[in-house]
Amino acid sequence: MQIRTLKDALSFGDLPASERIGFILFIIFCLIFPWIIKGGFAQAVMIQFLIFCLYGLGWNLIGGYGGQVALGQAKNVGMSAYTVALLIVRWDIPFWVCTPLGVLVATVESFVLGYFLFRLRGHYFAIATIAVSLVWQQLFINWNFVGGARGIELPLRETPNFIYMQFVSPIYYHYFAFVLVMIAILYMNWFRKSRLGYQLRAITANEEVAESLGINIHWVKVKTYCITGVFAGMGGAFYTVYYNYIDPFSVMHLELSIMIALMTMIGGAGSMWGPIIGAMILIPLDRYLGAWLGGRGIIGVDFMIYAMMVMIISAYEPKGIWGIIEKARRKR
Amino acid sequence: MALLEVTDLTKDFGGVAANSHISLEIEKGEIIGLIGPNGAGKTTLFNCIVGYHKPDQGIIRFKDKNITGFKPFQTNREGIGRTFQLMSISGDLTVLENVMIGSFCRTSDRRIAREEASEILNVVELEKDTEAYMTELPIATQKRVGLAMALATRPELLMLDEVASGLNPKETEEMVALLQRIHEAKGLTLFVIEHVMEVVMPISQRIIVLDGGQKIAEGKPKDIANDERVIKAYLGEKYAKGRKNRGSI
Amino acid sequence: MEMLLSTLISALQMGMLFALVALGLAIIFGVMNIVNFAHGEFLMVGMYTAFLTATIFSIEPLLTLPIAAMVGFLLGIASYYMLVRYLLKGPMIAQLLGTFGLMIFLRYLAMCIFGPDYETLEHGLLIGKSIKLGAVVLSYPRLGTAVLSMLAFGIIYWMMDYTRLGKALKATALDVEAAGYMGIDTERMRGLAWGLGGATVGIAGALLINFYYVFPTIGILFCMIAFATVALGGFGSIKGAFIAGLIMGMIIDLGGTYIGPQYKFALVYLTFFLVVVIRPKGLFGW
Incomplete structure (x- = not known):
């Protein structure tokens, strides 16, 4: 059984050749990137791209396949990031011990919230997730134990340290993030063929019919939301050691949740490659455009561009860029 | 009884x-x-x-x-299985995949689900349409798919x-x-x-x-x-x- | 005791404004079952409109009300015909993220034009004045806002019940298809609902600027308050929006005074959460 699961996750045989080639190119690109591009900024953008791939792949489960507009990914990222940071700062616990705990906290939060929130549907659910994230953010801003609005800074270590994941060279972070993304992609590859994947798509299409086919809608949604929490939690743990600093505005902010959702929507919600395509477009655009405009004292234009993209995508092609590609392919 | x-x-x-x-x-x-x-x-x-x-x-x-x-x-x-007047589930899934959703009710193994689904599609005489998408099919066929989905939950x-x-x-x-x-x-x-x-x-x-x-x-x-x-x-x-x-x- | 009294009065005054803000959201939701995430940004646009007109032409802020209403109306109409009309054809997720995109767009458009600074009006008929009644201090801008909010609310309420337009809107809300058979141009009604929603919240913005600062990201706060209000009152219910607005005012002001000002908005979100989980229909929902 386990071997079959692994085989399912590793087999991309049912995909068209073009997708497989694209995937291999993506892997090669990520592997050789740090050796070709030496610029510090470019490498940082690349790592951010990988983190957002991870976030997006996770959100895609509940938002894309599940059709539930959860706008609170940031709180799961934050839960895990804060757990890891606190454990390291206060008790000096190694990163590799903190991370499972951080992910656990993020997942438990998802479970408890999901259990209540999934009684709601559609817009009620979406607004409730926003409400909850805002409550969490305000709580963390006013909670001194976790550093309040000042946030938490991790102690710097003299030498590169594998136990606490502290390195000077970004290469280590690059490959670590890459491994996380690969795990996420393999999981997605298993997921889309699994019972859970089918049941979730059935729910998105028609809840009434799904229920009549013996699917426990509430439980499937809660389960998926927890898995989404795991992805966000892994991202949060990585974020903490990568930046060495977190505060309620960087990891708990609504803007982060928005970014994740918009990115996935633009790339193509409910498809395997959608979140990666979205991140590939938005993250470099965001960082380079943001840096360029910020240098000229213009703020906000970058977000206006994403907003335009999302409005156009929602109005004309809700399946995003991947939906356009698929349509063109089916026509041929 | x-x-x-x-x-x-x-x-x-x-x-x-x-x-x-x-x-x-x-x-x-x-x-x-x-x-x-x-x-x-x-x-x-x-x-x-x-x-x-x-x-x-x-x-x-x-x-x-x-x-x-x-x-x-x-x-x-x-x-207890049921059909709907119109039971189309998803335009993104093929007929076979739709019926598999029903089969997944009894098994978590994809291969078994697939086998059972195609067996049931034979019963309702839709073996030609397994790879078609729901939205492409006439109403009468969609109704048969709906029947097959319900049957797949055994x-x-x-x-x-x-x-x-x-x-x-x-x-x-x-x-x-x-x-x-x-x-x-x-x-x-x-x-x-x-x-x-x-x-x-x-x-x-x-x-x-x-x-x-x-x-x-x-x-x-x-x-x-x-x-x-x-x-x-x-x-x-x-x-x-x-x-x-x-x-x- | 005096503190409680003045808090209560202030809460009632704010509550009437919240009711007016929530009214637009309730109308739009009632007529076409879509949630406007950009509602708070409409308010922000109303506030900036009033702020700019009052400072540039140095006129009395209260006289900017019709202009803010007009701008809100046009904004609502434009949103409907250029975006929402297309969103309605798509799945739920597209509807939600579509108006969400509009929210982000307006928010950062304001950021781009005005920068992140807070602005307030300094001169005006009501601004900065207050009257002392016994131990209770009544601030003129809040009092004026409350009275005018109630007036605007009353007009809309009356319009919905007694004019042809209001009846046509209600009919569209109850059953689009049937309304269409009765010869109502439902497409126009939907556009009008967005226009009305925009106009009412525009007025609310022009009133709010009399005693509150404006900044580009103010929208989300009032949007959440409006969501909570509408959820509490029952999505689509106008009477519900009014009563829930008053309750919201109480929660925010009493909570801010007795629990701590940093938590007063967390209380709003908590209220929303509890209402939708415990009684999703709201007080007067259908």
């Missing part, structure tokens, strides 16, 4: 009794028809049994187990909601023949809900008639066709319809 046993079921919506004190029994292997004019409470009864509504009063037993107040997914797991009692609506006479005939074949091959118990009397008459062994939320008759098709109260319920409606039409001209 009856397969399904409904005792004294009552359901009202804001003071309007959609079902009042309905009792019925279905034996294993039977084909039962449930008929009645529009608004007779057929759909309410149906929804109470499969769990979309919770009855205000009364007991529903299935295989001697009390399933009153079960949720739809629970009644399905107990062995029900012991299959409840069919207006299988003939939207079908032309020839398609209806084919559907009736298909149902009969499934019934004979698998010994499946069928509960057929229709408001067109002509569809239920030829296949049912027994017919239950609802009107105004109450059971007004029950018996063999031939007796039902001659029952005075049934004729009144139906003719009354037709008569009223005729008058309304004339009025609007």
Whole structure:
């Protein structure tokens, strides 16, 4: 059984050749990137791209396949990031011990919230997730134990340290993030063929019919939301050691949740490659455009561009860029 | 012991009794028809049994187990399958994948689910359309896919909601023949809900008639066709319809 | 005791404004079952409109009300015909993220034009004045806002019940298809609902600027308050929006005074959460 699961996750045989080639190119690109591009900024953008791939792949489960507009990914990222940071700062616990705990906290939060929130549907659910994230953010801003609005800074270590994941060279972070993304992609590859994947798509299409086919809608949604929490939690743990600093505005902010959702929507919600395509477009655009405009004292234009993209995508092609590609392919 | 046993079921919506004190029994292997004019409470009864509504009063037993107040997914797991008037699930999934969703109800193994789904698609004679997308198919075929999805959950009692609506006479005939074949091959118990009397008459062994939320008759098709109260319920409606039409001209 | 009294009065005054803000959201939701995430940004646009007109032409801020209403109306209409009309054809997720995109767009458009600074009006008929009644201090801008909010609310309420337009809107809300058969131009009604929603919240913005600062990201806060209000009152219910607005005012002001000002908005979100989980229909929902 386990071997079959692994085989399912590793087999991309049912995909068209073009997708497989694209995937291999993506892997090669990520592997050789740090050796070709030496610029510090470019490498940082690349790592951010990988983190957002991870976030997006996770959100895609509940938002894309599940059709539930959860706008609170940031709180799961934050839960895990804060757990890891606190454990390291206060008790000096190694990163590799903190991370499972951080992910656990993020997942438990998802479970408890999901259990209540999934009684709601559609817009009620979406607004409730926003409400909850805002409550969490305000709580963390006013909670001194976790550093309040000042946030938490991790102690710097003299030498590169594998136990606490502290390195000077970004290469280590690059490959670590890459491994996380690969795990996420393999999981997605298993997921889309699994019972859970089918049941979730059935729910998105028609809840009434799904229920009549013996699917426990509430439980499937809660389960998926927890898995989404795991992805966000892994991202949060990585974020903490990568930046060495977190505060309620960087990891708990609504803007982060928005970014994740918009990115996935633009790339193509409910498809395997959608979140990666979205991140590939938005993250470099965001960082380079943001840096360029910020240098000229213009703020906000970058977000206006994403907003335009999302409005156009929602109005004309809700399946995003991947939906356009698929349509063109089916026509041929 | 009856397969399904409904005792004294009552359901009202804001003071309007959609079902009042309905009792019925279905034996294993039977084909039962449930008929009645529009608004007779057929759909309410149906929804109470499969769990979309919770009855205000009364007991529903299935295989001697009390399933009153079960949720739809629970009644399905107990062995009650249902079809919808239009059951299309997703335009993104192929026919085979849609039916697999049903099979996944009983197994978590993708290979087994796939095998079972294609087997069932053979039964409903859709082996040619397995790779088609739902939105590309004509209504009659979509209805068959819906039937296949429900069958894939391996029900012991299959409840069919207006299988003939939207079908032309020839398609209806084919559907009736298909149902009969499934019934004979698998010994499946069928509960057929229709408001067109002509569809239920030829296949049912027994017919239950609802009107105004109450059971007004029950018996063999031939007796039902001659029952005075049934004729009144139906003719009354037709008569009223005729008058309304004339009025609007 | 005096503190409680003045808090209560202030809460009632704010509550009437919240009711007016929520009204637009309730109308739009009632007529076409879509949630406007950009509602708070409409308010922000109303506030900036009033702020700019009052400072540039140095006129009395209260006289900017019709201009803010007009701008809100046009914004609503434009949103409907250029975006929402297309969103309605798509799945739920597209509807939600579509108006969400509009929210982000307006928010950062304001950021781009005005920068992140807080702005307030300094001169005006009501601004900065207050009257002392016994131990209770009544601030003129809040009092004026409350009275005018109630007036605007009353007009809309009356319009919905007694004019042809209001009846057509209500009919569209109840059953689009049937309304269409009755000869109502439902497409126009939907556009009008967005226009009305925009106009009412525009007025609310022009009133709010009399005693509150404006900044580009103010929208989300009032949007959440409006969501909570509408959820509490029952989505689509106008009477519900009014009563829930008053309750919201109480929660925010009493909570801010007795629990701590930093938590007063967390209380709003908590209220929303509890309402939708415990009683999703709201007080007067259908």
